[in-house]
Amino acid sequence: MTESTNTKTRNQNLELRDLAWKVAPNLVLSFKYAWAGVSYAFSTQRNFRIHTVIGTLAVSLGLFLNISAVEMAVITLTCAIVMVLELLNTAIEAVVDLTVKQTYHELAKIAKDCAAGAVLLSAIAALIVAVWILLPPVLRLIILAY
Numbered sequence: 517m518t519e520s521t522n523t524k525t526r527n528q529n530l531e532l533r534d535l536a537w538k539v540a541p542n543l544v545l546s547f548k549y550a551w552a553g554v555s556y557a558f559s560t561q562r563n564f565r566i567h568t569v570i571g572t573l574a575v576s577l578g579l580f581l582n583i584s585a586v587e588m589a590v591i592t593l594t595c596a597i598v599m600v601l602e603l604l605n606t607a608i609e610a611v612v613d614l615t616v617k618q619t620y621h622e623l624a625k626i627a628k629d630c631a632a633g634a635v636l637l638s639a640i641a642a643l644i645v646a647v648w649i650l651l652p653p654v655l656r657l658i659i660l661a662y
């Protein structure tokens with residue numbers, strides 16, 4: 517690709533970006549919009565609230581049990597992945613609804629089902645990780661108590 521073709525493509529991309537209703541002019545506003553996305557998901561998506569509560573409980577339990585730094589990192593990352601995928605699932609649902617409105621479309625179904633499947637797989641993985649890491653110290657604590 518020549519230099520002029522590169523410049524032309526870059527200019528076309530910038531023009532397309534101008535089609536956004538609003539572009540964040542600075543970092544603070546970028547954070548504000550990102551936080552608005554998280555707040556929206558929390559207030560409208562029951563699953564996101566459930567994952568937030570379970571994630572907070574898992575991380576708190578890890579801190580309480582004084583597990584190792586690596587184990588703590590694995591628990592935190594696994595919980596974060598579930599929540600990140602839930603946010604992406606919400607974003608995909610919104611874009612699909614925007615595109616097909618209230619009409620049935622096989623591709624809309626595939627997009628939504630796959631996005632939901634991604635959340636499901638990550639939640640199963642998170643459950644396995646939590647049982648693997650948190651269950652042994654919890655059991656030890658129970659055995660010590662009796």
Ligand SMILES: Nc1ncnc2c1ncn2[C@@H]1O[C@H](COP(=O)(O)OP(=O)(O)OP(=O)(O)O)[C@@H](O)[C@H]1O
Nearest residue numbers: 563605609616618619620621622624625628629632
């Ligand atoms: N426009 C559509 N065309 C075809 N199928 C659709 C369409 N909209 C929704 N569906 C089907 O209905 C299911 C639920 O869609 P919906 O938009 O209600 O997601 P949801 O229940 O909010 O999902 P989640 O619980 O993951 O947030 C989808 O997984 C898909 O199978």
